[in-house]
Amino acid sequence: xxxxxxxxxxxxxxxxxxxxxxxxxxxxxxxxxxxxxxxxxxxxxxxxxxxxxxxxxxxxxxxxxxxxxxxxxxxxxxxxxxxxxxxxxxxxxxxxxxxxxxxxxxxxxxxxxxxxxxxxxxxxxxxxxxxxxxxxxxxxxxxxxxxxxxxxxxxxxxxxxxxxxxxxxxxxxxxxxxxxxxxxxxxxxxxxxxxxxxxxxxxxxxxxxxxxxxxxxxxxxxxxxxxxxxxxxxxxxxxx
Ligand code: SF4
Numbered sequence: 001x002x003x004x005x006x007x008x009x010x011x012x013x014x015x016x017x018x019x020x021x022x023x024x025x026x027x028x029x030x031x032x033x034x035x036x037x038x039x040x041x042x043x044x045x046x047x048x049x050x051x052x053x054x055x056x057x058x059x060x061x062x063x064x065x066x067x068x069x070x071x072x073x074x075x076x077x078x079x080x081x082x083x084x085x086x087x088x089x090x091x092x093x094x095x096x097x098x099x100x101x102x103x104x105x106x107x108x109x110x111x112x113x114x115x116x117x118x119x120x121x122x123x124x125x126x127x128x129x130x131x132x133x134x135x136x137x138x139x140x141x142x143x144x145x146x147x148x149x150x151x152x153x154x155x156x157x158x159x160x161x162x163x164x165x166x167x168x169x170x171x172x173x174x175x176x177x178x179x180x181x182x183x184x185x186x187x188x189x190x191x192x193x194x195x196x197x198x199x200x201x202x203x204x205x206x207x208x209x210x211x212x213x214x215x216x217x218x219x220x221x222x223x224x225x226x227x228x229x230x231x232x233x234x235x236x237x238x239x240x
Pocket of ligand 1: 020023024025026029030053125126127138141142
């Protein structure tokens with residue numbers, strides 16, 4: 001099945017989130033997310049893992065949309081909230097707080113009081129994949145959820161941040177499937193695309209993903225991530 005053949009059917013965010021959480025479409029990912037939730041990491045042995053697909057986080061009418069790759073096995077797959085409970089989340093929410101979008105600088109648990117200002121974070125694939133590498137088939141199986149999240153957000157969203165090349169590519173595929181006249185630009189940290197559609201202006205902006213692979217090696221620094229989020233936030237008038 002082609003990406004654009006899978007039209008979104010869900011029309012409210014709570015229903016979409018319910019549908020995502022109940023999904024068991026990808027056998028390999030269902031098996032992995034549930035196995036990780038049983039075996040657990042030693043340091044989290046006493047915790048009950050979420051072990052299900054992870055929906056987006058943030059208000060239903062965001063001006064800024066942030067798109068990541070997939071839940072972390074011991075992060076969002078453990079806590080149930082995207083980018084929560086691991087190093088990637090520490091970086092992302094830390095940067096969002098620094099630029100004035102996140103209420104608190106940390107994101108440790110689903111009930112920590114974190115709130116995002118007019119911003120929503122979603123992922124291309126909603127189940128934790130082995131090695132953080134979903135297959136193309138798994139990406140395409142999850143595409144209707146991404147399209148639905150975009151469809152529900154786009155009436156208010158004008159800036160979209162893609163974290164990593166996998167998410168950057170998915171942003172273009174999804175916008176094209178939804179009829180936006182957007183031309184793809186090769187992924188690079190800080191790459192931007194401006195376009196207009198039906199009288200509205202949009203900004204797409206790319207960042208390296210805040211994975212340990214990038215943050216430990218210094219490929220992505222905190223100022224680099226903050227700069228991208230600030231540009232997106234200012235364009236969307238989340239930050240003034
Ligand atoms: S990755 Fe997406 S489509 Fe596949 S099982 Fe998880 S939620 Fe369902």
